[in-house]
Amino acid sequence: MDNGAKVIEAAGARRRYGGGFEAVRGVSFSVGRGELFALLGTNGAGKTSTLELLEGLARPSDGTVRVLGRDPHTERALVRPRTGVMLQEGGFPAELTVAETARMWAGCVSGARPRQEALDLVGLGGKSGVRVRQLSGGERRRLDLALALLGRPQVLFLDEPTTGLDPEGRHHTWELVRALRAEGTTVLLTTHYLEEAEALADRLAIMRQGRIVALGTPAEVTGARPARITFDLPPDRHPGDLPPLPQIGVLRHELRDGRMVLHTDRLQHTLTALLRWAEQARFPLDRLDARTASLEEAFLAIAGDTADDLAPDTAAERAGR
Structure with a gap:
């Protein structure tokens, strides 16, 4: 090329x-x-x-x-x-x-x-x-x-x-x-x-x-979209049992049908910190999955923006131009 x-x-x-x-x-x-x-x-x-x-x-x-x-x-x-x-x-x-x-x-x-x-x-x-x-x-x-x-x-x-x-x-x-x-x-x-x-x-x-x-x-x-880390949260645990999430680079989190979902733009840092904490705390991270955003996720977030008069330069820079 x-x-x-x-x-x-x-x-x-x-x-x-x-x-x-x-x-x-x-x-x-x-x-x-x-x-x-x-x-x-x-x-x-x-x-x-x-x-x-x-x-x-x-x-x-x-x-x-x-x-x-x-x-x-x-x-x-x-x-x-x-x-x-x-x-x-x-x-x-x-x-x-x-x-x-x-x-x-x-x-x-x-x-x-x-x-x-x-x-x-x-x-x-x-x-x-x-x-x-x-x-x-x-x-x-x-x-x-x-x-x-x-x-x-x-x-x-x-x-x-x-x-x-x-x-x-x-x-x-x-x-x-x-x-x-x-x-x-x-x-x-x-x-x-x-x-x-x-x-x-x-x-x-x-x-x-x-x-x-x-x-x-x-x-x-x-790469301009947050990566995602997911794992099963044991029935006897709740999100407050996890380490302070902002301190390990988590931007936002939610609990979906027993699965903890962490969003981060520093995947390696957040995952490393989470694994170290889990080892020391003997906290199970069953069905742990970590991955960058897919093109589908990026597309839906970008193409579905609700701003009617989105400035092209600003939007392109925000989306990873």
């Missing part, structure tokens, strides 16, 4: 629709060559609207976007042959076979790879003669991906690529995307599967109400 070469750039990008609704509100980020960048957010956060600006399907209302150093809208003829796009819905003719669909699409792509090769990459090699209408939802998504790969793209846009796939198909797609990235393809991904983003992304951004409110590596974004 060569982060020095910015392949995708957005600077203060905005997108307004008729009636004045602003779906994208001053988004700025960049993606380096060979990097996989995930754009996350709840429904309506502005992910697809941002993606469409970068794909050249719409012009920013304000700000700029660049792909491979060019404006993807006004210089679409130069940018499009070097990019692959997988939309949420392919919209292919239902009566065409898989092979016919690939042949039709290859006619629109310069330097297309062999159609069978593209179908084999996504596990549809044995479905060439099947009509599109006979494919399952997951198979249609795999066909969408195959067509996005026909032109051997330098930049690949994937909008919810594994929706409808079973676990095996999802993991196969992950391996394919990793292989493409290893070959130098730059990938911009949107997904609702946080496990997918955590497994694949070099960096990610979380959007809320058209703004980026967290930006960084998965570890940086999750």
Whole structure:
């Protein structure tokens, strides 16, 4: 991955629709060559609207976007042959076979790879003669991906690529995307599967109400949230029997169905102090579990913030930018 070469750039990008609704509100980020960048957010956060600006399907209302150093809208003829796009819905003719669909699409792509090769990459090699209408939802998504790969793209846009796939198909797609990235393809991904983003992304951004409110590596974004230590509290004990929790770095605590939950931003320090105290006090810490925050926990805390006018810079810094 060569982060020095910015392949995708957005600077203060905005997108307004008729009636004045602003779906994208001053988004700025960049993606380096060979990097996989995930754009996350709840429904309506502005992910697809941002993606469409970068794909050249719409012009920013304000700000700029660049792909491979060019404006993807006004210089679409130069940018499009070097990019692959997988939309949420392919919209292919239902009566065409898989092979016919690939042949039709290859006619629109310069330097297309062999159609069978593209179908084999996504596990549809044995479905060439099947009509599109006979494919399952997951198979249609795999066909969408195959067509996005026909032109051997330098930049690949994937909008919810594994929706409808079973676990095996999802993991196969992950391996394919990793292989493409290893070959130098730059990938911009949107997904609702946080496990997918955590497994694949070099960096990610979380959007809320058209703004980026967290930006960084998965570890940086999750590291900004408190870690958690849990253990069973014996029936004859209560939280007051524990050592003074603030003194060992506990930010807050609660008792859930007999499980003591401690939240800390100093996991090693708090855990070490707790274990030493428990050894000396002969206090059992049954089913002890200590872990950093998951991306899901960070996402829910960040994307679900109730502040309607959250300032993007403040929010991103608070979330770990």
